[in-house]
Amino acid sequence: MLVDSHCHLDFPDFQSRLPEVLAAASAAGVGRLVTISTHVSRFESYRALAEAHDSIFCTVGTHPHNAAAEPDVPTERLIELSVHPRCVAIGEAGLDYHYDKSPHDVQQRVFRTHIEAARETGLPLVIHARNADEDMIRILSEEMRRGRFDAVLHCFSSGEKLARVGVELGLSVSFSGILTFRNSEEIRRIAAAIPHERLLVETDAPYLAPVPHRGKTNEPAFVAHTAHVLADVTGMTDQDVATLTTANFYRLFSKAAAADAASGQALAS
Incomplete structure (x- = not known):
């Protein structure tokens, strides 16, 4: 079994066809x-989706x-809302200097607020990073020195340095459909070098279809x-990747693991 x-799922793309999806x-x-x-x-809206479907968690x-x-x-x-039993992470939060839809200083301040919430709750932080590698490395390094927190670099499309520093800081790295794109040789090289216990897969749906x-x-x-291509670049089988990334998901998103264990619905690998 796999985990996205x-x-x-709250986006308009899915409103009329969620059961089908x-x-x-x-x-x-x-x-x-x-x-x-x-x-x-x-x-x-996120909470309602997670409450209505046993397969869905939210952040x-x-x-x-x-x-x-x-x-x-x-x-x-953030801490108050995260108490909900189906809320398993903080975020997504981070830095995006590609579209610049918010001022950089505001992005950085909001990002640090989310880091503190992750630190205080013990929930993992879902990190968005685009065209902001140096500031991301600086903030993550500074904040980790202030106190440890768990996190995942989601939809990884950044450079090797951010991947390396992220791993050194104990972060997980999640790969999306970008991994399958013809011009993504560098991302596949980065994926191949990530320690297996830090790998996750995702869609970022409705974007970035593989x-x-x-x-x-x-x-x-x-x-x-995406999992199939990850298997290719890491030398594993598809089943290996499914087993590995599901175990990694439950280890990082431990609140989801606890919820599924309590309900007897934990995924079989």
Whole structure:
């Protein structure tokens, strides 16, 4: 079985066909999905999805694109919302200097607030990083010195240095459909060098559909294609990758592991 550790099931792309999307995921062997928060103000929608479907967990956080719209959400509010039993992580939060939809200083401040929430709750932080490697490395290094926290570099598309520093700091690294793209040789080289116990897979659906679905709306079932390419670059079988990344998911997202264990629904590898 596989886990799609990062998707956006609340987006309009899925509103009219969510049952179909979830059925396709199940048929493809994708047994757990994490629908990711982009606005703290919309937490109710993520929570409702997770409450309605045993296969779905959720997170709470502000995407860097939306940092200017939610610049002052306090750590205490993130902690309060994260208490929900189906909320298994903080984020996604981080830095995105590609689109610059929020000022850099605001992104950085909001990111540090999320780091503190992850540190205080013990929940992993889902990190968005795009075209901001040096600031990301600086902030992660500074904050880790202030106190340890768990995190994943989601949808990894950055450089080798950020991957290396992230691993040195104890972070996990998650790969999306980008891994399957023809021009992603560097990302595949980076993936091959990540310690196996730090690897995760995701879709970031509805974005970044993998080959052979590139150009279409992405959906959780397609994480199997990314996992197949990850198997190729790491020298594992598809089953090895499914077993490994599911175990890695439950280790990092330990609240999901506890919830599934309590309900007797933990995924079989």
